[in-house]
Amino acid sequence: MKERIERGLTALGIDAPGGAAALAEYGRLLLEQNQVMNLTAITAPDQVADLHFLDCAALLNAPGISFAGKSLIDVGTGAGFPGLPLRILEPTIRLTLLDSLGKRVSWLEQACTALGAQDVKCLHARAEEQALLPGFRDCFDLAAARAVAPLALLCELCLPFVAVGGFFLAMKSVDCGAELEQAGRCVSRLGGRLHKSWDYEIPGAGVAHRLVIVEKISSTPKGYPRRWAKIQKAPL
Numbered sequence: 001m002k003e004r005i006e007r008g009l010t011a012l013g014i015d016a017p018g019g020a021a022a023l024a025e026y027g028r029l030l031l032e033q034n035q036v037m038n039l040t041a042i043t044a045p046d047q048v049a050d051l052h053f054l055d056c057a058a059l060l061n062a063p064g065i066s067f068a069g070k071s072l073i074d075v076g077t078g079a080g081f082p083g084l085p086l087r088i089l090e091p092t093i094r095l096t097l098l099d100s101l102g103k104r105v106s107w108l109e110q111a112c113t114a115l116g117a118q119d120v121k122c123l124h125a126r127a128e129e130q131a132l133l134p135g136f137r138d139c140f141d142l143a144a145a146r147a148v149a150p151l152a153l154l155c156e157l158c159l160p161f162v163a164v165g166g167f168f169l170a171m172k173s174v175d176c177g178a179e180l181e182q183a184g185r186c187v188s189r190l191g192g193r194l195h196k197s198w199d200y201e202i203p204g205a206g207v208a209h210r211l212v213i214v215e216k217i218s219s220t221p222k223g224y225p226r227r228w229a230k231i232q233k234a235p236l
């Protein structure tokens with residue numbers, strides 16, 4: 001897995017000494033634990049390299065987004081995607097990993113320790129509740145999410161965390177056009193503005209994905225995010 005990650009990082013132009021080895025060890029821990037708990041449906045090592053690690057690594061090339069020294073919250077992180085690979089490749093990121101499933105968060109804490117990323121905060125919480133709290137609301141330079149919810153719902157879970165001037169990065173497929181259209185009202189209601197959609201290729205995988213970049217231009221109004229049942233029943 002290490003050689004494949006190494007080749008992919010080179011193709012992406014990412015120079016992170018020790019990064020491929022650390023990601024390969026992360027992959028080993030992930031696949032080992034996946035035998036006893038559900039962390040990933042992707043189990044072939046080459047696919048783990050491509051569809052987890054290189055997919056996340058590609059974000060470091062997102063136009064106009066700088067990660068160095070930034071605070072980033074990964075909402076619905078699951079087994080740590082995209083936040084932990086980003087942090088491994090850019091160690092100055094101040095990372096918070098948040099998920100509503102306690103077992104996954106406990107494993108993430110162990111994985112971070114094993115990978116030497118002890119200062120990563122692993123939070124067992126629901127995004128829509130955590131984003132109401134001081135120290136989390138309107139606070140992060142960046143929020144990111146992959147495979148958590150349709151964009152119109154996802155924006156309500158993620159944008160409230162972002163400070164004015166920061167960005168929400170939504171990892172989507174290239175056919176997310178309809179989703180994007182539906183999310184327009186929600187984005188502006190929550191203090192955001194669609195900044196850019198950026199398509200990228202995962203090297204070696206022949207797969208293209210899209211990063212939807214939303215800029216936070218004003219504080220999220222009081223009353224948002226709403227409870228999850230309400231978000232689902234009546235998307236903005």
Ligand SMILES: C[S@@+](CC[C@H](N)C(=O)[O-])C[C@H]1O[C@@H](n2cnc3c(N)ncnc32)[C@H](O)[C@@H]1O
Pocket residue numbers: 075076077078079080081082098099100101104125126127128145146147148157228
């Ligand atoms: C399909 S997994 C994706 C995990 C990871 N982002 C990835 O791309 O592999 C979705 C994750 O989002 C979490 N999740 C869903 N709704 C959430 C919420 N409201 N707050 C926090 N986590 C949530 C789930 O527990 C699950 O781990």
